[in-house]
Structure formats: C-alpha cells, structure tokens
Amino acid sequence: MTARMDKKFADLASEGRPALVTYIMGGDPDFETSLAIMKALPSAGSDIIELGMPFSDPMADGPAIQMAGQRALKAGQTLGKTLELARRFRQDDPDTPIVLMGYYNPIYIYGVDRFLKDAVDVGLDGLIVVDLPPEMDDELCLPALEAGISFIRLATPTTDDRRLPKVLENTSGFVYYVSMNGITGSALPDPSLVGAAVRRIKSHTSLPVCVGFGVKTEEHARAIGAAADGVVVGTAIVNQIASSLTAEGHATEATVPGVAALVRGLSAGTKAARLAAAE
Amino acid sequence: MNETPKLNSFRSGPDEDGRFGIFGGRFVAETLMPLILDLQAEWDNAKTDPTFKAEMDTLGKHYIGRPSPLYFAERLTEHLGGAKIYFKREELNHTGSHKINNCIGQILLAKRMGKTRIIAETGAGQHGVATATVCARFGLPCVVYMGATDVARQSPNVFRMKLLGAEVKPVTAGNGTLKDAMNEAMRDWVTNVDSTYYLIGTAAGMHPYPEMVRDFQSVIGIEARAQMLEAEGRLPDLVIAAVGGGSNAIGIFHPFLDDESVKIVGVEAGGKGLEGDEHCASITAGAPGVLHGNRTYLLQDGDGQIKEGHSISAGLDYPGIGPEHAWLANVGRVEYVPIKDDEALEAFQLLTRLEGIIPALEPSHALAEIIKRAPKMGKDEIILMNLSGRGDKDIFTVGKILGMGQAGE
Ligand SMILES: Cc1ncc(COP(=O)(O)O)c(C=O)c1O
Numbered sequence: 001m002t003a004r005m006d007k008k009f010a011d012l013a014s015e016g017r018p019a020l021v022t023y024i025m026g027g028d029p030d031f032e033t034s035l036a037i038m039k040a041l042p043s044a045g046s047d048i049i050e051l052g053m054p055f056s057d058p059m060a061d062g063p064a065i066q067m068a069g070q071r072a073l074k075a076g077q078t079l080g081k082t083l084e085l086a087r088r089f090r091q092d093d094p095d096t097p098i099v100l101m102g103y104y105n106p107i108y109i110y111g112v113d114r115f116l117k118d119a120v121d122v123g124l125d126g127l128i129v130v131d132l133p134p135e136m137d138d139e140l141c142l143p144a145l146e147a148g149i150s151f152i153r154l155a156t157p158t159t160d161d162r163r164l165p166k167v168l169e170n171t172s173g174f175v176y177y178v179s180m181n182g183i184t185g186s187a188l189p190d191p192s193l194v195g196a197a198v199r200r201i202k203s204h205t206s207l208p209v210c211v212g213f214g215v216k217t218e219e220h221a222r223a224i225g226a227a228a229d230g231v232v233v234g235t236a237i238v239n240q241i242a243s244s245l246t247a248e249g250h251a252t253e254a255t256v257p258g259v260a261a262l263v264r265g266l267s268a269g270t271k272a273a274r275l276a277a278a279e
Numbered sequence: 280m281n282e283t284p285k286l287n288s289f290r291s292g293p294d295e296d297g298r299f300g301i302f303g304g305r306f307v308a309e310t311l312m313p314l315i316l317d318l319q320a321e322w323d324n325a326k327t328d329p330t331f332k333a334e335m336d337t338l339g340k341h342y343i344g345r346p347s348p349l350y351f352a353e354r355l356t357e358h359l360g361g362a363k364i365y366f367k368r369e370e371l372n373h374t375g376s377h378k379i380n381n382c383i384g385q386i387l388l389a390k391r392m393g394k395t396r397i398i399a400e401t402g403a404g405q406h407g408v409a410t411a412t413v414c415a416r417f418g419l420p421c422v423v424y425m426g427a428t429d430v431a432r433q434s435p436n437v438f439r440m441k442l443l444g445a446e447v448k449p450v451t452a453g454n455g456t457l458k459d460a461m462n463e464a465m466r467d468w469v470t471n472v473d474s475t476y477y478l479i480g481t482a483a484g485m486h487p488y489p490e491m492v493r494d495f496q497s498v499i500g501i502e503a504r505a506q507m508l509e510a511e512g513r514l515p516d517l518v519i520a521a522v523g524g525g526s527n528a529i530g531i532f533h534p535f536l537d538d539e540s541v542k543i544v545g546v547e548a549g550g551k552g553l554e555g556d557e558h559c560a561s562i563t564a565g566a567p568g569v570l571h572g573n574r575t576y577l578l579q580d581g582d583g584q585i586k587e588g589h590s591i592s593a594g595l596d597y598p599g600i601g602p603e604h605a606w607l608a609n610v611g612r613v614e615y616v617p618i619k620d621d622e623a624l625e626a627f628q629l630l631t632r633l634e635g636i637i638p639a640l641e642p643s644h645a646l647a648e649i650i651k652r653a654p655k656m657g658k659d660e661i662i663l664m665n666l667s668g669r670g671d672k673d674i675f676t677v678g679k680i681l682g683m684g685q686a687g688e
Contacts, residue, residue, distance in 0.1 A: 056584040057458065057570060059465045060308045066452065078582040104306060105569045109583030131306040131569065135296065156310040158472055163313055181310050182470035 002125040005097045005150060005173050008047060009208050009229070017274040018225040020045055020267050021210055023101065023234030024259075025052035025068035026085050027077025028241060033251040034072070037241070037259050038089050042096045044260040045267020049089075050128070050232065053082050053102030060130045062185025068238045071249050079106045079115070087122035099126040099152060099173070104140065112140055116147040126150035126173040134166050141170050154178050155201055164204050174208040174230065175201055185235040188214035188224075195227035221269030231273075233266055289536035289612050292603060297486020297573075299606035305485045307572045310469045319487045321392050326494070331387065338383050342416070343373050345380075345498065349506035349663075354633045362656035364649060365515070366666040367503040367531060370638065376668030377499060377527040378409035378480060384495035386413040389476035396471065398422045399478045400464040402429055402457035402523065403594030403641065404436025405668055406480030411445035421445040424463045427455035429593045436672050454587040457523075457597040461571055481524025482601035485572025489601050496530025503663060504534050511661060517652065519544045520665040521644040522615065523559075523594045525601035527667035536612060544652075545604060546644045548590035549617030557589035560617040561600045562608045570598075575605040591620035591676070592640035594668075622647040627670065627677060639668035640676070 012019050022041055027034050041049055054069035054077050061069070086098050100119070107115050107129070119127075127144055134141075134153070141151040150173030158181060159167055168175065177197060179189040198209050211224050212232030225231045240262045244255040292299040305315060325331040339345040348371065352364045369377040389397060397419050401407030407423040414421035423440055427449040430437050440447050453459040461484075468477045482492040500518075507515055518535050520528035522545040535541045550558030558564065561576040568577040570585055578586040578598035588598040607613040626646035631637050638646060645664050653662060670677070 056453075056586075057462050059462050059571070060310075060469060062466075073584060080582075103569075105577075105579070105585070106583035108569055108574075109566075109579065109581070130308050131572070133305065133307060133309050133312045135305050135312070154309045156308075158310050158313045160313065167309060178310070181472050183466045186470070 002097070002148060002150065004095065005125045008097050009174070012047065018228055018270050019047040019208070019210060019230030020221065020263070020270040021048040021050060021212070021230050021232040022046040022237055022263055023050040023052060023232065024237055024241070025054060025065065025072050026082035027054060027072035027075055028068040028238070029071045029245055029249055029251050029255070030075040031077065031081055031085065033255055035085055035088055036256045038085060039092065040256050040260045041263060042093060044263035046096070046263055048097045048099065048230070050099045050101045050234070051082060051086060053079055053100055053106055055103040055106060058103065060183055062183040062235065064185045064235045064238045064242065067242065074249070079110050083118050083122050086124055090123035097125040098123070099128055100124055101128040102130070104129050104131050107140065112143055116143055116149065119149055120147055124149060126152045128152045128154070128176060130154070134169060137170055145170060145172065152176055157181055157197065161200070164201065168205045168207070171207065174210050175205060176232065177201060177209050177211045177228070179211050179213050182213070184213065186214050188216065188220050191223040191227055194224055198228050218265040218269035221266045222272045225270040225273030231270055237262060289607070289610070290533060292606065293486060293490055297490070299603045300609060301567065302575050302605040303486055303489060303573050303602035305572060306569050306574065307485050308469055310472060314472050315485060317392065318388070321388055322487050322491050325388060325391065334387055335384060339380070339498065343379050343383065344371065346502040346506070347371050349503055349510060351510070352634050355630065358633055359650060359653040361653040361658065362516070362660040362662045363658070364653060364662045364664065365507065366664055367499055369499060369527065369665060369667045370636070370669035374405070374409045374412050375671065376405040376409065376639065377496060377530060377665070378406040379412065380498055380530070381480065381492050381495040381526060382406070382409040382413045382478060384491070385478045386417050386419070389419070389478065390417060392476065394474065394476035396420050396422070396475045397478050398424070398464050398467050398475055399480060400424045400457065400460040401480060402426070402460070402596055403592065403639065404429065404433040404440065404672060405594060405639070407445070407447070408436050408439050408443070410478050410480070411440040411443035414445065415443045422467065423447050424450055424460040424467070426457060426460045427451045429456055429460070432676050433593050433672050434675065456587065456593065458585065458587070465571070480526070482526040482529045482603060483524040483571065483573065483575070483599060489573065489603055492526050493529045493533055493603060496526050497533045499527065499530040499665060500532060500534035503531060507661070507663060514538055514541050515661040515663040516540070516656070517542045517544065517660070517662045519546065519645050519648060519662060521546045521595060521641045521667065522600060522604060523597055523641060524599070525604045527665050529601060529603055531663070531665040532613060543613045544648060545613055545615045546648045547615055547617045548592060548595035548644060549619040550589040550591070552619055553617055556586055558617065559588040559590045559595055559597060561598060562605065562615040563617050565598070567605070573602045575599050575602045576608070591623060592644065594639070594641040595644065616648060618644040618647040624677065624680065626650055636666070637670035637674070638666060639670045640673045642667045
C-alpha cells in the first residue's frame, strides 16, 4: 500500500476518530466541475477520496450513481480523463489518498499494464473494482500490488467466516465493508449489526475496516463511525450534486458549495463518533 | 517437449475456473460469489445424480414434449435447389421455443437449493414466458425484467407472462433491451441473494451458467444427431443456428463439435448493416471485454463502454455472446456470420409460405443464411438448422413492417 494511505490511517488512529471517505463520480457533471468538487473535499473534512470511473453498465449501483455515470459519460468522460482528474488534484494536494472505484472493462480495454503505470504516475493510492472477486486476482489485483497500488476489497454480509480469509488474502489499504447485500443507494443498516460485522472482520485482519452503503447524514456518519475505522458516503453526495444541476444537467453556482456543506456536516459526524465510541 | 499441445476435443471446456481459453470466468461482485460457488456445488452434484436426470427426462417427455421432431423441409429444399434442409423443431416445444429446456433444468436446481423466489431477464420474452411457466408449474413467485422497448415489441409475450402469474418489470435504462434487463436482474439478485435464484436464459454470464445452460440445451443436438443418423444414415454437412447469447446454438452445436466432417455456422444479428452501430454482431464486429460476469466478445467503444446495438429480433438484441462461442470463433471451429434485418424478414416470409411454419425472427436469421448457402451446395449434401422458436410473438412486428395494418382491418 502507498505511504500516503498508511500515514492517513496512522494519523486518524492518533486522533482517535474514523475516516470520512467520500465518493464522487469522475466527470460528473463535467470534467472541470468534478475537479473543483474534488479539490473542495479535503478542506470540507474528507479524509480519503473515492473517485468513480463511469461505466455504461454499472450492475452494482443504484439509480443515483447510475445517473451520475450517465451524466459523466455524456459530458465526454473517459478512463483517461479520470486519471487526468487525479493528476490535476494531486498537483495541489500531496496528502489525500485517492482510490479509483468502478468496473473492470474500461481498465481491461485501456490495458492493465498501461493503466497501472499511469495510475502510479498520477499519484493514485488504491483501486476498488467491483467485478473482480479474489477468484480473478490474476487479472488486476496482483499486478496492482506489484505496482504499489492497494487493492481494496469489498466484504459483504454474504462473506462468511469460511470465505473471509480468501477475500482478505490480497486486500490492502483498507477493507470496505458493504453493510448490506444490494446496490449502492440502499437504506441505512442497523448500526449494532454493523458493529458486530466489523468486529468479525477485524478478528481476521489488522487492516482498517471502512463501512459504506446507506450513510446519508451527519447522524448516520456518527453512528456508523463509532463502530468502524471509516465511513464511506457516496449516494448522498452524488444526489447533492444532482439536485444542484440545471434541468439539462449542467453545473450551477450551488454545485460545489452544496457538496462542501454536506461533507462538512458528515465530517462533524465522524469527528463526533470518537466521543460516541468513548461513551 | 516443445510440441504444441494437440487439442483432441472441442468439448472439454470450461476449466474449473469457468474459462474457455481466455473467455468466460467469474467477474462478479463479492456479494454474489458465495452464491455462485453454492450453485456450482449443487450443479456438480445434480449432474451425476440419477434422480435429477430422471426428473429431467420425465418432464422433458411429458411437459415439454421431447423429443422434438426432425423435419425434412421438402418444399424449401426444392425451392432453393441445393442441399437437403432439415429443421430441428424446437418451436414445437411447450411455450414455443428451446428456452424451456433450460428453465426446467434450472428450476429443479433452484428447488434443490431451497430458493423461494425466481428472477429472470428476457429479450424476446420467450425466456420470460418459459420461466413464468416453470414457476407456475413449481409454485414459485417470479419476477421478469424486460427492457421497455422489448415490452412494446413483444407484447403478446408480456401478456402471457402476466397470465402465468409473473411480475413483469419494464427497464427503461439504456435502449431498454436485453442488456439493460440483465443489469437490472443482477441488481435484484445482489439485493435478495438469500431467497432468490437468478434463472439466466442464455449460455452467457458468470461460470457456471454458460456450462450449465449449454448442458441443458445439448439435448437438442444429442437428439438431432441420432435422428439424423436414423433418417439419412449419416451426419449433416452443415449445422446452423442463430446466436443471441448463444443457448440454442450451443445446444445444437456441442454434440457435433468433434465431428470433423460437420461444418458449423452461427448467425449473428447484422441489424441494419455492420457499417454503423445498428447491429448486434459481437463476434464479427466486437472485441474481447468483460460484462455480465464473463469475458467475451462485446460491442464497445475505445473506452470500454458497452454499446447498445440493434436487431429487429429482440432475442438477438444483445451486445455480447456466450463465452464458449467466443472461444469456438477464436479457435476456428465455428464460423460466425451476420444476417441483416431485411434478410431475416424475407426468410421469415419464405418459410411461412413454403412450409406453413411461422418461425420466430431469431431463427429466421439462420434461415436467411441457408437461403444463401443451400443453392451452392450439392443435392446430396445435408443442412441441419435449429428452428429455435415459433413466430407468434413476432406477427405484430412483422405485420407492421409489411404494412398489413391491424388484424381485422
Ligand atoms: C426463438 C429464439 N431463438 C433464439 C433466441 C436467442 O437466444 P439464444 O442465443 O440464447 O438461443 C431467442 C431469445 O429470446 C429466442 O426466443
């Protein structure tokens, strides 16, 4: 894993609070606005950025992220441009880890070797590729680890104790616990169940465990954050972007500030989670 | 030790990871992995279980109506003036197509796995109807995802599914065709993994579906091979079928793959021609990529985004193809060719008038290729075609294109 990701989790541990991991779709609603949103995230309180790579057929995503991907593709986003977003962001921000998230086909077509070389060059830290389970590690996971890029795996409620070791085997950076079976944008799960699941995963690994799916508000972030090493928020941010756009889907003056305000609230939630956990 | 390993059979795939050469595999979300491994185990178990085979055979005979006849199309043969043309009449099966062969097999597996809810995707609606049918027969609730475009152009089948008690959910994403229906079915599946069995309708998707569906459909080729030996005392010279995802084609091809004398041709949807984007010829005009759980030939752009494609036939309107076909194309055992919408329409009309058989638009594509080839072949040569479905579902689409107006007008 990259030094940047290591340092981030070490710093968070010394602060005694969970990470706020924020997801945006690269190129939504257009390249420049997306870059401006990305740049606004760290100062609003985001610790790690998940940058979505749009795909025509996002089989694991709900309507909000599907539509964000469609907006980005319509505005001309490509995998090359998503890497360019990361590069431009990295020019001013040497510290915030960036994790690319999406589906395998665009990477496969870009070429795995070329992709990893460019990913290292632009300063990426990790990858989440939804349709590459451990059975497919030869495709991208092992080459990515070789190149020094974390491969962050999803664990789900269906990942039982028998399967967890296999899922964790080549995982690095952090473990992303998807707190319910389903697609992105689902309802918030019961925090006490989440806590038990996180403890179960932690009994198999020393990696940080971040939890996502369903977190929308400051209060959710606090509740889930008290039970995990990090909280991932995606659909709520993507919805915030969508609600700020014109009828034709173009950015407005409210787009970037709207996201920043939402993230500040979520960040207050994760910061308060430390207190909640200590109670 | 430097010899290239000799391929002594085309019928040994896939390997244990579900690969046919570089194609196939299990490219799915982690949520689904445990379930797919369970399905694999159940399938491995069922394959060698005599009770399972007995159940399949009984239902095949008394419910589906197997074996389906092998029919010598005498007037069509005369008309084309070349090779003798035989049809394997899968359109006479219960529900009107080959799709039921696979549905019976999978619903028995779903039962064995203790699943209580069935979901499916459908294009032409034939698979949706077959799924709704077996769900009625086995008393399981059924949800069918169908692209909104297909709901409109295959309305008779939508009505049938509803009568059978299935819930039909129209999908408006993308072009509203088969690919979009499959995305939505997969979203349902990850959300309801515990209770739900995904009954995939073609020999595509993640391992073990391509292998499993092929084995359920191979009954077509096994019967046809024996029937042909009985009728003609020899194997056909050419076996031909239309390819959407590829289930009816692999079903009739597979038992002939190691018969060197038999030429095999798969017919893809050429839509409005291969020059633009309005076709579904994934092998002829696509490139290898990863979608819906497997690596295969896909219609896609330079950024790896999947294109929508087009075909007059809803059942062929899919920008991918089963992984075994991708491999068979690569190793050169099967030749894949495109047939355009208008050629398929002509073939549809010809068969209807000459033989009194209204074919579905899908096998009409295979028929159009026969119209091109048969006249150039000798009268002593034999063609075997999989007549995979009947055209009742297509009469409104065809009638509209031919300007026949509404029935009764
Ligand atoms: C009659 C018929 N033939 C062929 C197909 C194409 O599917 P496959 O390639 O899986 O046989 C369909 C699909 O709906 C169909 O209804």
